[in-house]
Amino acid sequence: MRFHSTRNRAHVVDFAQAIFAGLAPDGGLYFPDTEPNLRELILRAPETCSFDRLAGELVHGIFPEHFDVATALELCRRAFPFAPQLRPLTDQVYLLELYHGPSCAFKDFGAAFLAAAMEHFLAGEDRRAVILTATSGDTGSAVARAFHRRPGIDVVILYPSGRVSPLQERQLTTVGDNVTALEVRGSFDDCQRMVKTAFLDTELTRRVPLTSANSINIGRLIPQAFYYVDAFVRLRPSIASDIVFCVPSGNFGNLTAGVFAWRWGLPVSGFIAATNVNDVVPRYLVSGDFRPRPSRPTVANAMDVGDPSNFERMLEIFGADHQDMHAMIGGETATDEQILETMRRVHQAAGVFLDPHTAAGLCAAERYLAGDGASDASVIALATAHPAKFPEVVERATGERPDLPRRLAEVMDRPKKAIPMEPTADALSKYLVEQHGEEAQR
Numbered sequence: 001m002r003f004h005s006t007r008n009r010a011h012v013v014d015f016a017q018a019i020f021a022g023l024a025p026d027g028g029l030y031f032p033d034t035e036p037n038l039r040e041l042i043l044r045a046p047e048t049c050s051f052d053r054l055a056g057e058l059v060h061g062i063f064p065e066h067f068d069v070a071t072a073l074e075l076c077r078r079a080f081p082f083a084p085q086l087r088p089l090t091d092q093v094y095l096l097e098l099y100h101g102p103s104c105a106f107k108d109f110g111a112a113f114l115a116a117a118m119e120h121f122l123a124g125e126d127r128r129a130v131i132l133t134a135t136s137g138d139t140g141s142a143v144a145r146a147f148h149r150r151p152g153i154d155v156v157i158l159y160p161s162g163r164v165s166p167l168q169e170r171q172l173t174t175v176g177d178n179v180t181a182l183e184v185r186g187s188f189d190d191c192q193r194m195v196k197t198a199f200l201d202t203e204l205t206r207r208v209p210l211t212s213a214n215s216i217n218i219g220r221l222i223p224q225a226f227y228y229v230d231a232f233v234r235l236r237p238s239i240a241s242d243i244v245f246c247v248p249s250g251n252f253g254n255l256t257a258g259v260f261a262w263r264w265g266l267p268v269s270g271f272i273a274a275t276n277v278n279d280v281v282p283r284y285l286v287s288g289d290f291r292p293r294p295s296r297p298t299v300a301n302a303m304d305v306g307d308p309s310n311f312e313r314m315l316e317i318f319g320a321d322h323q324d325m326h327a328m329i330g331g332e333t334a335t336d337e338q339i340l341e342t343m344r345r346v347h348q349a350a351g352v353f354l355d356p357h358t359a360a361g362l363c364a365a366e367r368y369l370a371g372d373g374a375s376d377a378s379v380i381a382l383a384t385a386h387p388a389k390f391p392e393v394v395e396r397a398t399g400e401r402p403d404l405p406r407r408l409a410e411v412m413d414r415p416k417k418a419i420p421m422e423p424t425a426d427a428l429s430k431y432l433v434e435q436h437g438e439e440a441q442r
C-alpha cells in the first residue's frame with residue numbers, strides 16, 4: 001500500500017516515507033492510494049486468534065511489500081503485549097475496552113505500532129529520529145511509553161506547566177532514558193506553536209532529524225483499524241444482527257480507522273460519531289455544512305476539538321459526498337450533564353465505571369438504539385480511556401473513585417524529571433540543537 005496527499009494525488013510515497021514525514025509537504029494528510037481486500041482474511045480468522053496475531057496477519061495483508069508474514073507477526077507480538085477486551089453491557093450493547101495498554105487509553109495501540117514500525121525501518125540504517133510532540137496530556141504519555149528504549153529514536157515531549165492532571169504529568173515525566181519531558185511555562189497552544197515552528201525551521205530540521213508522532217500520522221491510524229476487526233471476529237459467533245460501532249470522537253482518527261476497516265472488507269453496517277458539545281461533525285452530517293469553531297471545554301476534554309484534523313480524510317473516503325457519508329455515519333452529541341448522567345446511571349445499573357469520553361459514546365449509543373429502525377442492531381461502543389484516569393469526574397458523577405490500576409499507581413511513586421522551558425520557539429530550537437543536533441551526537 002502506498003499513500004498520496006489528500007491535497008495532491010500525484011504526490012505518492014511508501015509507508016516508511018509517510019510515517020517519518022508525518023504530514024505531506026503540501027500540508028495534506030497521507031491517504032491510502034489503493035485499498036487492500038481483507039475480507040477473506042477477516043472472515044477466515046478464528047475467534048480464538050489472539051489480538052497480536054490477528055494484527056500481524058492484517059499488517060502483512062496491508063503491507064506485503066514491507067512485511068513478510070513472519071516479520072509482521074513478530075512486529076505485532078512485540079508491539080502489542082496488551083489487547084482489547086469486550087464486555088457485554090446489555091443485550092445489545094458491548095463495551096470494547098481499549099484501555100488495557102501502558103498509558104490506559106486507546107492511543108497506546110497507534111503509538112505502539114508506530115514505534116515498532118519506525119524501529120523496524122531504522123534498523124540497519126545509519127540514521128536516527130527525534131520524535132517531537134506537544135501534548136495536552138494523553139497523546140504524550142502513550143508516545144512516551146511506546147518509544148521508551150527504542151534504539152535509534154529519541155523522544156522530546158512538550159507539555160504546558162500546571163495544565164495537565166497530576167497523573168498525566170507523572171506519566172510524562174517518569175519514563176526517562178531516551179524520553180525527555182519539557183515543562184513549558186505557557187499553554188498547550190504555546191506548546192503546539194513551538195512544535196509547528198520547529199518543523200517549519202529548515203535550518204533546524206537540517207541539523208536535527210525531527211519527526212512527528214501526532215495523531216495525523218498514518219502510522220498511528222492504520223493499527224487502530226485492527227481492533228474493529230478483532231471485535232467483529234470475537235463477537236461473530238454470538239451476534240446474528242447488524243453491527244454498528246459507536247466512537248467517542250475529537251480529531252476523528254479513531255472513527256476514520258474504523259471506516260478504513262469497513263472499506264477494506266469488515267462487514268459492519270454503520271458508525272455513530274459521538275461528540276461532546278464540540279459537535280462540528282454531527283452538524284455537518286445533518287446539514288452538509290462544515291463549520292469549524294473554537295473548541296469549548298468539557299468534562300471529556302480529549303474530545304474538545306473545534307476543527308477535527310481527520311475530517312479531510314473522511315471527506316476523501318466518501319468522495320466529498322455528504323449523503324454517502326451520512327448513510328454510513330450518524331452523529332450524536334452529549335452535553336456535560338448527559339455525560340455525567342450516563343456515568344451515574346451505568347454505574348448504578350451495571351456496577352461499571354465509565355470515563356467521561358466513553359460515557360459520551362454510550363449516551364450516543366443509547367439514543368441511537370432508541371431511534372427508529374435501528375432497534376435490532378448490536379452496538380459496539382469503544383471505551384477509549386480507563387475511568388481511573390479521570391477520578392475527579394468519575395467521583396462527581398458516581399460519588400466514588402475507581403481503583404487505580406497498578407501501572408498507573410506505580411508512576412505516582414516515581415520522581416518527576418522535566419526540563420523547564422520558556423514558551424518560545426528559540427528556546428526549543430536551542431535545546432534541540434544542543435541535545436540532539438548531528439554535531440552534538442559526534
Ligand SMILES: *Cc1c(COP(=O)(O)O)cnc(C)c1O
Binds near residue numbers: 107302385
Ligand atoms: C484522543 C481521545 C479521544 C478522541 O479520539 P480521536 O481519534 O481524536 O477522535 C477520545 N477519548 C479519549 C480518552 C482520547 O484520549
